[in-house]
Amino acid sequence: MVGIVVVVVGGGAAYAVNAIADHYANQVHKNNFLAGVPQDERASAPPSGAPIAGPMNILVLGSDNADNARAKSQGVDGQRSDSIILFHIDTTFDHVYAFSIERDSYVSVPAAGSWDGGKTKINAALQYGGPALTVRTVQDLLGIKINHVVVVSFSALIKAVDAVGGVDVYVDKTTYDDQFHLTWTKGWHHLTGQQAEFYVRQRHGLADGDYDRMKRQQQLIHALVKQAGTAGVLSNPYKLSDLLQAVTSSLTVDTGMPVKDLAFAARGLTMNSITFSTLPTNGTLVMGGVDYERVNPDATAALGTALNSDNFASYLKRYPANDASHGL
Secondary structure (H helix, E strand, C coil): CHHHHHHHCCCCCHHHHHHHHHHHHCCCEEECHHHHCCHHHCCCCCCCCCCCCCCEEEEEEEECHHHHHHHHHCCCCCCCEEEEEEEEECCCCCCEEEEEECCCEEEEECCECCECCEEEECCHHHHHHHHHHHHHHHHHHHCCCCCEEEEEEHHHHHHHHHHCCCEEEEECCCEEECCCCEEECCEEEEECHHHHHHHHHCCCCCCCCHHHHHHHHHHHHHHHHHHHCCHHHHCCHHHHHHHHHHHHHHEEEECCCCHHHHHHHCCCCCHHHEEEEECCEEEEEEECCEEEEEECHHHHHHHHHHHHHCCCHHHHHHCCCECCCCCC
């Protein structure tokens, strides 16, 4: 988002660009999320003052406040992550790969706090040990190292969508959501922030439940980035400021993330630079009346190899990317 400012005022003096970028970058909340990750499990930090370089893995955790409140009402304490997306920026900062991980995936979660360690849903890691334990869990699952972590709530989604004047999404098939009592008809929809929240939270009525919801999340990210890059936003200082305020004030990142430098390095990325995908699983496992998703060991191993080698040709040939321009 700070990169948008750079594009807009790039013709001005360098000090002006830096001043504006600093202003928004400084509004991003920071937290020492990685303090709970043992030193030998952390990604290597670049030397002080070194330029931003890839490849880089950034774990984004989305929090569904309504689902968390509902969980507490059912006796489940602590916050859980509604969406888990691993973003990989390639070596040259020319392309980004976004991999959604099913929140009910049955995985090994390391011991932390009151949790003795063992297998459970991956989204429980946030409850038992915060973002640090989620980082450790995803690293163990894929055999990788994560450089940075970002936590964002649905409030950011609502604010950002409204800041750009709404977004357009295409729904491929008419569905009815009996949780929110909404019908999504086939065709184009212009969504406000509140409507966007309902759209990406729907599970009921979708053929593949959470899998389809993850695709909707990716579709909304696609639509939001596309709309944010239009002249109607970039040329309107009020809309642009509202967008940047909405995003930067609603994110919390690890203390080591160089927000401004990262934004500058990635400012050349476009929608064509982003590939969306979902980590495959092997169907549902029911234990004690609770549904879990079986991890696909071949897919996780293949993705880990692709991430560590910064080469996704073989992986995406076997596990094709999602078309984020369409809904479900």
